[in-house]
Amino acid sequence: MKPLHWNAPELSLTFVLDDGPVRLLAEGDGTRRAAGTPDAARPMVEVTAVGSGNTLSTSRHVDTVLGHRLRYVRHDDTGTTLRILQEDPESGLQVTSVFEAGAGVRAWSEVAHPGPGTLRLTFVSSLVVGLGSVDVELYSAETSWMAESRWSAQRLRSGALADIVHAPHQPVARSRAAVTSLDSWSTGERLPVGVLVDQQYALGWQIEHNGPWHYEIGETRYGGYLLLSGPTDQEHQWSVEVGADSPFTTVPVSLVAGSDRDSAFAALTRQRRAVRRRRPVDDRMPVVYNDYMNTLLGDPTTEKLLPLIDAAADVGADYFCIDAGWYAEGDWWNTVGAWQPSTTRFRNGLGEVIERIHARGMVPGLWLEPEVIGTRSPIALELPDDAFLTRGGTRVTQSGRYLLDLRSPAARQHLNDTVDRLIADFGVGFFKFDNNTTTGPGTDKGGTSLGQGLLEHNRALLDWLDDLQARHPDLLIENCASGAMRMDYAMLSRLHLQSTSDQEHPLLYAPITAAAPATVLPEQAGHWAYPISGSTREEFVFALVNGIPGRLYLSGHLNRMDAKELDLVRSALAAHREILADLDTLVPSWPLGLPAWGDEWIALALDGPSVSYLALWHRAAGPSTITLPLPRSNVVPHFPTDLDGWTFTPTGDSLTVTTTTPEPSARVLRLNDPA
Structure with a gap:
């Protein structure tokens, strides 16, 4: 034959x-x-x-x-x-x-x-x-x-x-x-x-x-x-x-x-x-502000959120996500599961905060960890054992949490009721779905092997997500699991955005941003940009560059920033939005190779038929020069738009870059073929 x-x-x-x-x-x-x-x-x-x-x-x-x-x-x-x-x-x-x-x-x-x-x-x-x-x-x-x-x-x-x-x-x-x-x-x-x-x-x-x-x-x-x-x-x-x-x-x-x-x-x-199962709502590609990283860190209140909401709207954010803690009266790790707004954090209720987000022209979002119930949560007593992953008839417990078994109708109903209520009550259009607790090898409930029980649960989770998005077609969902601990295309074929890390240091985020497109689409790669008020201009720019070549996920105390700092944020969002116009057609390349964790120079290019965007990070202090193999010779500073300590010299199929800044710094360039 x-x-x-x-x-x-x-x-x-x-x-x-x-x-x-x-x-x-x-x-x-x-x-x-x-x-x-x-x-x-x-x-x-x-x-x-x-x-x-x-x-x-x-x-x-x-x-x-x-x-x-x-x-x-x-x-x-x-x-x-x-x-x-x-x-x-x-x-x-x-x-x-x-x-x-x-x-x-x-x-x-x-x-x-x-x-x-x-x-x-x-x-x-x-x-x-x-x-x-x-x-x-x-x-x-x-x-x-x-x-x-x-x-x-x-x-x-x-x-x-x-x-x-x-x-x-x-x-x-x-x-x-x-x-x-x-x-x-x-x-x-x-x-x-x-x-x-x-x-x-x-x-x-x-x-x-x-x-x-x-x-x-x-x-x-x-x-x-x-x-x-x-x-x-x-x-x-x-x-x-x-x-x-x-x-x-x-x-x-x-x-x-x-x-x-x-x-x-x-x-x-x-x-x-x-x-990817892309839906019409995925075409929006909004800039999301989230209050967590280097900002509230899971401790939101009305007093802290209202000025952040105003500041995020003023710089041009499209969505505002309230991260962890909005449901908590105090220590919340092993009490989660009811997902009811805190009665002590919000003086006039969470609705007042959500209404400010709406009033400022942004779509509200909430953090949720749907797959767990804290061992001290009242919900743990209300739900039957069948709603949880079990081994030998005993609930699997990890880090003070029980783990819902999404094969269970009771577990799915609990989650459906939760999500539907939050959307109905607050007009939530974005959820950050987190997952901070692992299952171990699985569950033998129903006579399965441990691995098959886990596989069935994994597939039931995907079915639940499909059903949720069918019922709420305008809902956007971020995929997060202690950062990027579940960054796979079973999840990402369905969900809008991927948190690429929980890393809090801008210098350490650079190799994560640069390497992420090897695993996740640039238009789904949510890179935290969390500039810190009062830092040097180069530190401020460096933090913003981390977010630009992907989906800039904005955070930081915008309400504490001066006019020059806010102008830099607005400039970064404008540069990012220009890339967004082409982002879902660009493919990655690495002129200096895939980044190693300790590299001094890091480079990521996002290439299209007529344009490339090149993000460059120099993570050491003092002058340095490097040459990159790049065929496009028309080089324009993209962010920031001034050179200020950096020079770029195209020669044939290469680009020589020199920085004289006395501290780590980063830039984004736009490269075209000569006219």
Whole structure:
């Protein structure tokens, strides 16, 4: 049987259909070399079950018995969606691999067992793709609270995947380069995004799940492989029983191709736009003021909020979000859950504050942590145990909170009542949904494995968000989890804005801002800009630059600022809004490479067909010069508009930048092709 070739706009897939399992190879858009040859194609589905594991003793998830027994049955191609059905004749297991064309492809596996009996699955891949070689660089990122998106490159041959094959000895490698995320913080330690770069090609991917996930790169005697999946038994205590009435679908993943690192990340950017469920209200892209960072820090009152509301309106903010504490009489961490306005913080009720926001022409927003109930909250006694995640019949408790199980009708009704009431009572048009408490491995309620219980809860949360937005189509929602601890495209395909960090120091926010577009769309990347009144002009500008190349998320004591400081804020918002006009068409690149946490110079470019915006940060004191490879030579200061200690000299395909400021400083430039 001839190979099956199937094309997305920027990615071509080759499926080998013969007397073995269907095997898959990915390549570029026809102008780039394939990542290997058809001989290096790998079985595109790997699956294990209780009683049927791997052909070799290994921790890897390839060379599975069931995966190797799958055989091609048929395929269906609509032009934009390809479905390939395989079956194991011995067990009756059926797996349909689904591919949706975007910029690259979005893929997942649908597993069924229509015959008699059941199988308890312990692993199912979302996608496995063959690689011609593993002598490649892997770009991956560690992340943590206040230190998000720390990217690095590793040459796999010098690390996890040593070359052990030498004639006449021909061993089978059993090592892997594996990246795994645990529990409900999908990006709590590692990002579900990666790029493999060879001299002539690059493959990029993301796993689109708001819970545990896993990917690995390795090699077999046939060549290398990239494997992408959601939760597993080995890593996450996950298993599920499939039978005639109980199919299973894996989490979706996206795959793209490029010629180098930056083109692969650009392709991922276009793929994210393809999978995002953008609504008409998302076109607004407002500037949001939030009272938390370096400002009220969870202690709002009428007296503190009214002058901030007036000041935010005066500089041109569109939305005003009251952050944590509006519901609290005192210490609130383990008492949350009722989400009723405080009776002591607001002298004439929260309504007075909300009305000032409306009167100043802004849309009001509120912070909410919907998925938790404090152990000391009265709601914890009112809701049944079935409304919570449990293990062995006991509520899962973390950090003084119980965790709602969104599979529960009672839990969903509580949240629906809460959100509907706040919208009806106050005209709330924006919620900052936070998530500061992790679930652990999951729940065994209903007889599931811990991992499957968590997966069902994760999916129920997504369903609840879909239903909420269908009922309130003009509502915008920010995705936050202690900053960016759940920055994945299960959530971000649905929600408007992503908080990229809780980092409070402007110098440390710079690498977070610069690296964020590797993981999240620029038009969804909410970067805090919190200038501090009384700081030096360069410190003030630096804090504002952090917010400009994305979605500027404004904070700070605007009511304490003098006229010159407020003019700088207005100028930053004007510069930001100019970028907003193009933002959802721009793609990122990094002229100095993806930033390391301690880099002195950091650069992020957002590139379009006719214009690029370049954010530059110099995080050391004193004069310094650097040269960046940039093809556009018409350079205009964008923010601030005066040079003031910086010079820019374009020469051919490069730009030389010099700063003479005696302290750290930052600038945003606009670059065009010569007229």
